[in-house]
Amino acid sequence: MADLSMFAGNAEIRKVPAGHNFFFAGDPGDLMYVVLSGDVEIIINAKIVETVHSGGMFGEMALIDRRERSAAARAKTDTEVAAIDQEQFISLLATHPFFSIEVMHAMTERLRLLNQALF
Secondary structure (H helix, E strand, O other): OHHHHOOOOOOOEEOOOOOOOEEEOOOOOOEEEEEEEEEEEEEOOOOEEEEEOOEEOHHHHHHHHOOOOOOEEEEOOEEEEEEHHHHHHHHHHHHHHHHHHHHHHHHHHHHHHHHHHHO
């Protein structure tokens, strides 16, 4: 779970209502998000594959590989997020080494969930 204090002053804070679509599969990936409060559903092929809770992150893959979104993301509840662009992402990686571990942890957890679903 990310140390939420590192985002104070480093990211745009957004409050969105339940049902808000952050992005869809195929969209360009220009932002990642850290959930400050609420829940966000990650959707692939109309199936909810994960729910990201407070302290979790989503959308980071597109900032890492600079490719289009592989999933959709929708607010399950009223949600507050920190929106992080490419420049802020690189800065956070450089100034908060633990953030790198958090990103890797989030991606590893998703890979493990996929492995369990497939095998």
